[in-house]
Amino acid sequence: MKWHHVQENWSAFYEAILDRWPAAEEAELDEIDGDQRAFILYLSELSGQEVEETRAEIREWLSGELPSDVVMDPRHDNRSIALSQKYVPDGEDEYDDDSRFGDDGN
Incomplete structure (x- = not known):
């Protein structure tokens, strides 16, 4: 990510x-509000690490997967559907209607 x-x-x-x-504390995370520099400095102070060590730790963390709360965001739906292609048998389209699998039309 x-x-x-x-x-x-x-x-x-x-x-x-x-x-x-x-x-880390949620109140502090609220204050940081996604500011990368503030987050690095906060974690550096919290852990007692050098800023570069903290930066490296965050880079490692960023190499992981997106949390499910973010993946479930509608902005990511088409990407998630495309990634599901590896689970769809050959000859079928991952974007096809799935009503035959019990979709109730809602």
Whole structure:
């Protein structure tokens, strides 16, 4: 993922941030509001690490998957559907109507 994913969906990342950095506090995350520099400085102070070490740790964290709260965002639906292609048998289109699988039309 890229930082803009984090910044655009800041509050959806709280759980993932708190999983990775349990000492972080939601009130502080509210104040940071997706500002990457502020987040780096906050984590650096929180952990007692050098800023570069914290930056590297965040880069490693960014190499992971998007949290499900973000993936479920309608802006990501088409990408999620396209990624599901690997689970659809050959000859079928992942964008086809799925009514024969119990879709109730809602």
